[in-house]
Amino acid sequence: MTLSWALTDALTITRRSIWHWMRQPYAIIFGLLFPIMLTVLFGYLFGGAMQVPGDSGNYMEFMLPGMFVMVMAFGIGETMVAVATDREKGVTDRFRSMPMASSAVVLGRAIADMLYSAVLLAVMLGFGLLVGWSAHNGLGNALLAVGLLLLLRFAMVWIGVYLGLVIQGPEASATVQTMLFPLTMITNTFADPDTMPAWLGTIAEWNPLSATVTAIRELFGNPGVGGMDHPILLAIAWPVLLTAIFFPLAVARYRRLSA
Structure with missing residues (x-):
């Protein structure tokens, strides 16, 4: 089977996902509104009581880079639910019975989710501009920050695909989605880890998401917390490592599913 055949099959799966979104736009609308709601909640309800590191008193500029990262990470749950739903309804088995590339289903899902994530990130960036956030370090650094966010989302896609192929039942799915909140x-999205209890601050500093938050704050020129060496390098290394782990796991798990 040639690479072009596999890509064609994957794009067919991608078009299926896009068509599904067009027929049920409420899921897309809620997905777009949820991070905006969280931004308003944390930014305006709690922002006045938060101390912003550095000289800037603009909590939105401090928080929004973390919210961009949070939106990309929450994609784990969206991908997981979509993959698990197809598997439980027998859609995945029907795909496996067709003469198509074995990786096309998971790859097509990944492409569709990356397209959706790009739209979601664009909406969040636009909303950020409306509420007082801005990028101060030029277009090149801003584009690099967007690239790091999408790289993180790419890694999250493969975690979501793998979990969607592994979990059994809605209870397990709900548990995984609940664990996304901690x-x-x-x-370091909402507060400086130095203000947390020592054990919790250590977890926050070692959370791979914190590296991306720190990196894009630096690239956007937003106020942030110090103490992390080479955040941009870490923001590349963590997603690459996660992709290297979960991409082969997802493809291998798909191939082991009973037809």
């Missing part, structure tokens, strides 16, 4: 919130 994963995304115990970071």
